[in-house]
Amino acid sequence: MLTFIVNNKEVKTNAPPASSLVDYIRNELHLYGTKIGCREGDCGACTILVGEMAGGELKYQTMNSCLMPLGNADRKHIVTIEGVNGPDLTPVQTALIENNGTQCGFCTPGFVMSLYGFCLNAGKEKNLANAIEAVSGNICRCTGYKSIEKAAAAIVKKLQPPQRGLLVPPQREPSGPMPGVMPMEWLVKNKFLPDYFLAIPEKLKKIAPAGAAAVRESGYIVAGGTDILLQNPEGAMTSGNVNFVYGAREYKRIKFADGKCYVGSTVTVKDLKESRELRAYFPRLDDDLKLMASPPIRNMATVGGNIANGSPIGDLCVMLLALDATLILRRQGENREVKLKDFFIGYKKVNKDPEEFIQWIYFDLPDENTRFSFEKISKRGHLDMATVNSAMGITLAGDVIKKAHFAVGGLGPTIRNMAKTADYLLGKKISNQTFKEANLIAQGEITPRSRAEYKRALVRQQLFIHLMSFAPGAISLEALQ
Numbered sequence: 001m002l003t004f005i006v007n008n009k010e011v012k013t014n015a016p017p018a019s020s021l022v023d024y025i026r027n028e029l030h031l032y033g034t035k036i037g038c039r040e041g042d043c044g045a046c047t048i049l050v051g052e053m054a055g056g057e058l059k060y061q062t063m064n065s066c067l068m069p070l071g072n073a074d075r076k077h078i079v080t081i082e083g084v085n086g087p088d089l090t091p092v093q094t095a096l097i098e099n100n101g102t103q104c105g106f107c108t109p110g111f112v113m114s115l116y117g118f119c120l121n122a123g124k125e126k127n128l129a130n131a132i133e134a135v136s137g138n139i140c141r142c143t144g145y146k147s148i149e150k151a152a153a154a155i156v157k158k159l160q161p162p163q164r165g166l167l168v169p170p171q172r173e174p175s176g177p178m179p180g181v182m183p184m185e186w187l188v189k190n191k192f193l194p195d196y197f198l199a200i201p202e203k204l205k206k207i208a209p210a211g212a213a214a215v216r217e218s219g220y221i222v223a224g225g226t227d228i229l230l231q232n233p234e235g236a237m238t239s240g241n242v243n244f245v246y247g248a249r250e251y252k253r254i255k256f257a258d259g260k261c262y263v264g265s266t267v268t269v270k271d272l273k274e275s276r277e278l279r280a281y282f283p284r285l286d287d288d289l290k291l292m293a294s295p296p297i298r299n300m301a302t303v304g305g306n307i308a309n310g311s312p313i314g315d316l317c318v319m320l321l322a323l324d325a326t327l328i329l330r331r332q333g334e335n336r337e338v339k340l341k342d343f344f345i346g347y348k349k350v351n352k353d354p355e356e357f358i359q360w361i362y363f364d365l366p367d368e369n370t371r372f373s374f375e376k377i378s379k380r381g382h383l384d385m386a387t388v389n390s391a392m393g394i395t396l397a398g399d400v401i402k403k404a405h406f407a408v409g410g411l412g413p414t415i416r417n418m419a420k421t422a423d424y425l426l427g428k429k430i431s432n433q434t435f436k437e438a439n440l441i442a443q444g445e446i447t448p449r450s451r452a453e454y455k456r457a458l459v460r461q462q463l464f465i466h467l468m469s470f471a472p473g474a475i476s477l478e479a480l481q
């Protein structure tokens with residue numbers, strides 16, 4: 001039986017745990033404020049808040065309830081638009097109305113919930129750029145967005161810094177206080193949220209599991225569900241033998257040991273994006289991962305899921321291939337390791353048994369001579385899969401390349417590990433000549449299945465950008481002529 005809190009009410013249900021949360025919210029709880037637009041994670045109409053106790057602190061993040069398996073709601077606080085309503089309109093709702101940010105209203109609950117995600121996200125500065133990023137997964141057909149941007153700006157203004165004495169002291173990362181903390185007391189006092197929110201931590205503690213959720217050894221693995229609920233593979237939803245791993249805390253962490261970085265498979269894209277430790281090694285990580293999906297999908301999508309689904313355009317897969325990553329997998333008590341470059345064997349086919357669990361992904365930590373670059377071209381700037389994506393990692397000895405890995409997605413059934421191009425680069429200095437010769441080899445390594453000429457041009461441009469980012473003065477635009 002699943003137990004969770006929806007708005008101010010505890011719910012217990014035996015509904016199928018692999019069904020979609022939005023259906024439960026609308027069909028069983030009759031809360032119709034949460035809308036269904038696309039059922040594909042693309043429109044944001046179904047956005048809700050999901051609150052969870054982590055490290056003694058209640059943290060909320062937005063999720064798309066159309067792709068969220070009901071089982072992932074277990075022991076959590078689910079907040080729908082009805083759950084933020086009070087006797088009067090809240091400051092978030094008022095800002096949308098006063099700035100003409102709503103017309104037909106179909107998208108509005110989703111926008112409101114995404115803006116609440118911004119208000120409640122302790123790790124984000126309360127500025128306009130972050131408010132706009134929070135709604136980057138919401139689509140509106142009526143208002144033209146400018147009025148919604150104005151509403152976002154008004155909300156930023158209303159979010160005054162927390163007052164002394166009201167701050168709930170959350171457990172901080174060792175590197176210092178997080179920016180943009182907006183404690184619950186302040187939001188309740190200023191009528192952003194109803195009073196009942198203050199009692200949620202105690203209620204959640206009562207229904208929280210005694211120990212950390214362990215990963216079972218069998219069953220169809222479901223993590224964030226963003227792929228599974230999109231594709232609804234036959235059997236997985238109805239068999240009942242489902243292995244929910246999203247909550248497995250053991251693998252929801254990034255650890256560093258012996259010069260290597262170990263990323264747990266249930267770490268989400270948001271966790272990666274916001275990891276201060278990783279950003280110290282990969283300064284562009286935040287910007288790179290902004291190109292991946294939308295905030296609610298990034299909050300749900302796990303690293304393990306991105307790898308295991310074997311998509312030929314998976315952004316994390318391309319990045320991890322360029323870091324020459326290795327997977328640690330577990331099945332029936334046995335562990336084995338597989339190099340990521342040997343993992344992708346066909347379109348959405350990977351070198352693993354369906355019940356085999358990816359525990360960790362590890363790679364050598366970059367040193368001061370290592371350079372890393374990721375590029376992605378897609379039709380839209382946000383919330384779009386890649387047309388072509390690629391990543392390159394190199395290690396230099398002086399100005400000579402002594403290690404290189406290059407991976408390209410979007411060209412065929414699997415992501416391409418560009419071993420010949422990488423081998424060619426060994427022992428070379430970055431120059432126009434090196435780029436031209438590397439490009440000739442790269443073009444020989446690829447056989448784009450569609451729009452071949454266009455995709456070949458994208459590979460060439462991305463190779464150029466990688467090399468230029470590694471040695472800006474050593475290569476010039478003339479190389480492209």
Ligand SMILES: Cc1cc2nc3c(=O)[nH]c(=O)nc-3n(C[C@H](O)[C@H](O)[C@H](O)COP(=O)(O)OP(=O)(O)OC[C@H]3O[C@@H](n4cnc5c(N)ncnc54)[C@H](O)[C@@H]3O)c2cc1C
Nearest residue numbers: 041223224225226227228293301302304305306308315358
């Ligand atoms: C709207 C939208 C936009 C997207 N945009 C992008 C994008 O820009 N770039 C991109 O790369 N991807 C994108 N994706 C894909 C998304 O990132 C992946 O779907 C996600 O990472 C999968 O993770 P998950 O936890 O949701 O996996 P799930 O859906 O839970 O599982 C996917 C598959 O992986 C298996 N699995 C999951 N975890 C494990 C594990 N630890 N061990 C073994 N098997 C496992 C499952 O059995 C299943 O077969 C997008 C998806 C959506 C819906």
Ligand code: FES
Nearest residue numbers: 037038039044066
């Ligand atoms: S209904 Fe469109 S994102 Fe869920």
Ligand code: FES
Nearest residue numbers: 103104140141142
């Ligand atoms: S107000 Fe009509 S879709 Fe946004």
